[in-house]
Amino acid sequence: MSNGPSLGVFKFASCDGCQLSLLDCEDEILAVAKAVRIANFPEASRAVVEGPYDVALVEGSVTTAHDLQRLLRVRQESRVLVTIGACATAGGIQALRNAADVAEYTRVVYAHPEYINTLERSTPIAEHVKVDYELRGCPVNKRQLLDVLLALLHGRKPDIHPHPVCVECKMAGTTCVLVANGTPCLGPVTHAGCGALCPSYARGCFGCYGPAEDARVGALAGPLAASGAKPDELVRLYSTFNVAAPAFQEGQRLAREGGASK
Amino acid sequence: MNGDAVLELTGLDALIAALIARGYRVIGPRVQDGAIVLDELQHAADLPVGVKDEQSPGRYRLAPRSDNAHFGYVVGPHAYKRVFHVPVETLFRVRRDGRGFEVTETPVDARPVALFGARACDVAATTVQDRVLAEGAHPDPRYVARRKDAFVVAVACNEPGATCFCASMNTGPRPADGFDLSLTELLPEPGVPHRFYVEVGTERGRAVLDEVAHALPSDEDRRRARALADAAVASMDKHLETRHLRDLLIDNPEHPRWRAVAERCITCTSCTLVCPTCFCSSMDDVTSLEGEAERVRRWDSCFTRSYSYMHGGPARPSVEARYRHWLTHKLAGWIDQFGSSGCVGCGRCITWCPAGIDLTEEVAAIRADVKAARGASKEA
Numbered sequence: 001m002s003n004g005p006s007l008g009v010f011k012f013a014s015c016d017g018c019q020l021s022l023l024d025c026e027d028e029i030l031a032v033a034k035a036v037r038i039a040n041f042p043e044a045s046r047a048v049v050e051g052p053y054d055v056a057l058v059e060g061s062v063t064t065a066h067d068l069q070r071l072l073r074v075r076q077e078s079r080v081l082v083t084i085g086a087c088a089t090a091g092g093i094q095a096l097r098n099a100a101d102v103a104e105y106t107r108v109v110y111a112h113p114e115y116i117n118t119l120e121r122s123t124p125i126a127e128h129v130k131v132d133y134e135l136r137g138c139p140v141n142k143r144q145l146l147d148v149l150l151a152l153l154h155g156r157k158p159d160i161h162p163h164p165v166c167v168e169c170k171m172a173g174t175t176c177v178l179v180a181n182g183t184p185c186l187g188p189v190t191h192a193g194c195g196a197l198c199p200s201y202a203r204g205c206f207g208c209y210g211p212a213e214d215a216r217v218g219a220l221a222g223p224l225a226a227s228g229a230k231p232d233e234l235v236r237l238y239s240t241f242n243v244a245a246p247a248f249q250e251g252q253r254l255a256r257e258g259g260a261s262k
Numbered sequence: 263m264n265g266d267a268v269l270e271l272t273g274l275d276a277l278i279a280a281l282i283a284r285g286y287r288v289i290g291p292r293v294q295d296g297a298i299v300l301d302e303l304q305h306a307a308d309l310p311v312g313v314k315d316e317q318s319p320g321r322y323r324l325a326p327r328s329d330n331a332h333f334g335y336v337v338g339p340h341a342y343k344r345v346f347h348v349p350v351e352t353l354f355r356v357r358r359d360g361r362g363f364e365v366t367e368t369p370v371d372a373r374p375v376a377l378f379g380a381r382a383c384d385v386a387a388t389t390v391q392d393r394v395l396a397e398g399a400h401p402d403p404r405y406v407a408r409r410k411d412a413f414v415v416a417v418a419c420n421e422p423g424a425t426c427f428c429a430s431m432n433t434g435p436r437p438a439d440g441f442d443l444s445l446t447e448l449l450p451e452p453g454v455p456h457r458f459y460v461e462v463g464t465e466r467g468r469a470v471l472d473e474v475a476h477a478l479p480s481d482e483d484r485r486r487a488r489a490l491a492d493a494a495v496a497s498m499d500k501h502l503e504t505r506h507l508r509d510l511l512i513d514n515p516e517h518p519r520w521r522a523v524a525e526r527c528i529t530c531t532s533c534t535l536v537c538p539t540c541f542c543s544s545m546d547d548v549t550s551l552e553g554e555a556e557r558v559r560r561w562d563s564c565f566t567r568s569y570s571y572m573h574g575g576p577a578r579p580s581v582e583a584r585y586r587h588w589l590t591h592k593l594a595g596w597i598d599q600f601g602s603s604g605c606v607g608c609g610r611c612i613t614w615c616p617a618g619i620d621l622t623e624e625v626a627a628i629r630a631d632v633k634a635a636r637g638a639s640k641e642a
Contacts, residue, residue: 016351028551031551031552032551034551035551095268141423141504147548148494150548150549150550150551151549153549153551153595154549155553156547156549159546159547159548161568162566162567162568163531163562163563163569164528164529164531164565164566166531166532166533167535167561167562167563167566168532168562168634169347170531170532170535170536171300171349171350171535171560171561172341172349173339173340173344174295175295175296175297175299175338176322176340176532176614177292177618178616179320179321179322179613179614179615179616180295180296180297180322180323180339180534181296182321186617187530188528188532189529189530197474202295202296202525209633213566213567213568214529214566214581216581218367218525218528219526219527219529219617220528220616220617222526222617223528223616226320226361238302239271259510
């Protein structure tokens with residue numbers, strides 16, 4: 001077993017997809033296991049070592065009072081805490097409830113709603129504890145995940161660029177789908193990191209990495225409306241995995257207003 | 263100039279073949295994903311034959327032409343900086359060797375390229391980038407290695423696009439220099455087949471042309487080429503007044519127009535990354551599990567907040583500051599720094615801005631306002 005820094009992987013409200021990205025690093029995973037001491041990673045091993053941990057990867061959002069207690073403990077036990085994925089960084093798709101009546105949702109979905117004990121809102125990890133680094137995406141990019149681990153191992157800053165997806169499209173030579181095809185695209189306001197995956201398949205970016213550093217949704221509202229997309233389509237475009245991110249909330253509001261003004 | 267010639271339509275394919283036979287990677291326009299981009303060419307048939315592009319601020323569409331023109335379009339989203347100032351590259355690798363570390367430069371892919379069908383604005387842009395990256399006090403050896411033997415087959419624009427303003431920047435639409443060969447497409451006329459009027463720019467160009475069947479041009483061929491160039495200038499609707507432009511921008515850093523344009527700017531960086539002369543880059547240091555490290559250079563943009571980030575925060579936190587910085591550098595500071603404007607009038611930043619911001623309009627608005635204010639103060 002490695003004598004390297006200890007790693008814990010913790011899950012809150014999420015689908016497990018982000019932590020599985022670590023297991024998806026097939027070519028590197030053995031080397032990673034040699035470099036770090038995997039102390040707590042239930043998706044990978046039943047052997048659990050008690051904290052403290054040098055690095056905690058935290059997936060998922062806070063949706064129950066119990067989650068919150070557990071999160072406070074993870075933070076206390078971890079030297080560096082890295083949130084991974086849109087659930088952890090923005091509240092995830094489950095934050096659609098934030099603008100709805102949770103009791104009503106519970107009644108509609110569950111046969112026995114009385115067993116459900118949940119909070120009104122799904123909230124990002126950073127709303128409750130200090131987060132050292134955030135990895136965006138639904139799911140996270142495994143290269144970025146690996147880079148963060150390597151950066152922490154070598155004591156350097158991770159290369160997480162907060163600029164928009166447009167930078168990645170232009171570097172890849174991908175033609176702008178908004179300008180050349182009128183496809184609604186959130187790339188201009190979305191955080192880079194995916195390598196501009198969707199536009200490279202001639203699809204508009206649907207913002208799964210959440211808001212970029214500036215996220216000028218107000219300036220993008222006109223071009224999105226000019227693409228011919230209907231206001232409710234634009235509201236939906238902003239209402240996916242990062243629905244609760246403040247800049248995307250603003251995008252939804254502007255799209256609705258655009259509909260109202262028509 | 264080293265003379266002229268005419269090339270029949272079939273000569274285009276022969277010209278590409280001759281360049282490939284000489285070992286060039288031929289890079290030229292091709293249709294891909296709804297746009298005309300730059301990619302490797304094998305045959306003349308790879309060109310966007312019978313295709314035109316319709317461009318306006320924030321909008322680009324391809325459409326069929328009614329003729330068989332091989333160059334009946336203008337510039338697309340790619341510029342030659344993709345070839346010489348590549349989007350991303352590893353500069354060197356570092357390996358620990360017990361006592362210290364060993365640095366190994368990564369090799370440069372310096373296979374010579376031939377730019378085929380390069381527009382006058384893009385030939386001029388390459389010259390502008392040369393001044394910055396190859397001819398300054400600190401040349402970039404990787405850029406120089408890729409650029410130094412490049413062969414240029416330029417082509418005159420007979421039909422400028424709606425966002426083109428090269429005539430204002432004195433770079434086109436007919437290539438004046440910087441090429442080995444320059445073509446003007448002469449579409450078929452009764453009794454005269456589809457052909458290309460060729461101007462020879464260099465001895466090397468002459469040598470390549472001599473490997474391809476060609477003929478002496480008639481006076482009519484020459485006249486048509488000149489007339490097309492004149493008509494192209496006349497048909498260019500967009501203009502940028504360059505008189506005292508440097509001082510106009512340097513003297514008006516607080517003009518309210520900067521704030522107005524900043525409200526429309528998404529800070530998406532598209533203008534800078536499609537610009538054929540913008541050269542900014544950042545470095546990323548990457549490490550491997552084995553403890554090796556790499557230094558990677560990648561394109562960056564002055565429109566990102568992080569680009570100007572230093573200890574304590576970004577130097578240009580406001581969008582207003584970033585737009586002003588870009589335009590003032592491009593049209594004014596560049597002249598002080600590198601001896602020419604940084605703008606060649608290709609119009610890419612206008613077409614590919616999702617918000618359709620048009621720098622010629624921004625400059626015109628500041629100029630009109632300053633002129634009006636000056637007039638008012640004279641009256642008073």
